[in-house]
Amino acid sequence: MNAYLAPILVEARLLPNRFQESFGNLNEVQLNWKPDPETWSIGECIDHLITTNRSYFAQLEAITRGDKHVSFWEKLPILHGFWGRMLIKATAEKVTKKAKVPAAFRPTRSNFSVTILSEFGVQHRYLLDLVEKLQHMDHHSLIISSPAASFVTYSLQDGLTIIFQHERRHYRQALALLTRPDFPKNT
Numbered sequence: 001m002n003a004y005l006a007p008i009l010v011e012a013r014l015l016p017n018r019f020q021e022s023f024g025n026l027n028e029v030q031l032n033w034k035p036d037p038e039t040w041s042i043g044e045c046i047d048h049l050i051t052t053n054r055s056y057f058a059q060l061e062a063i064t065r066g067d068k069h070v071s072f073w074e075k076l077p078i079l080h081g082f083w084g085r086m087l088i089k090a091t092a093e094k095v096t097k098k099a100k101v102p103a104a105f106r107p108t109r110s111n112f113s114v115t116i117l118s119e120f121g122v123q124h125r126y127l128l129d130l131v132e133k134l135q136h137m138d139h140h141s142l143i144i145s146s147p148a149a150s151f152v153t154y155s156l157q158d159g160l161t162i163i164f165q166h167e168r169r170h171y172r173q174a175l176a177l178l179t180r181p182d183f184p185k186n187t
Helices: 005-023 028-032 042-054 057-065 080-090 116-133 156-178
Strands: 143-145 153-155
Touching (some): 005 116, 005 156, 042 156, 057 116, 057 143, 080 153, 080 156, 116 156, 143 156, 153 156
């Protein structure tokens, strides 16, 4: 029923280890380093993922319990596919143009401890647990709302695709900082 999810979950299960392998040996200076004020640090990328993923939990938990309220916007059948396609394209791994991040999803602070990696790992495992509980449901027919704008709705299938694609995108964004010649070296 949800065959689309199998390859996504294979990669999603590996992601916390990739974060740890790539960024686990960084010190706080490196984790918080920014090449300019407009570019996020590695810590900010990770915090952004934590903040964004957390915003979906209430809906996913309600679906697993079978008591999710269906909003007015979710009842309108016309726009789900449009919003889903648009957001899948907007969160694609290859950035064609920089998007403005809704305030609700911006990093919550700018100075991070190395514990941010373990926070991400714990939260990511919880997200995967929720998704496992949803496996038996029809992801194409279940409709959820964007945590950033309630009138933006899409199928659970599109929503999970967006979430995990978004994680890969910001992993690559953080990884790119390591390759910059001006990235601080270990001291």
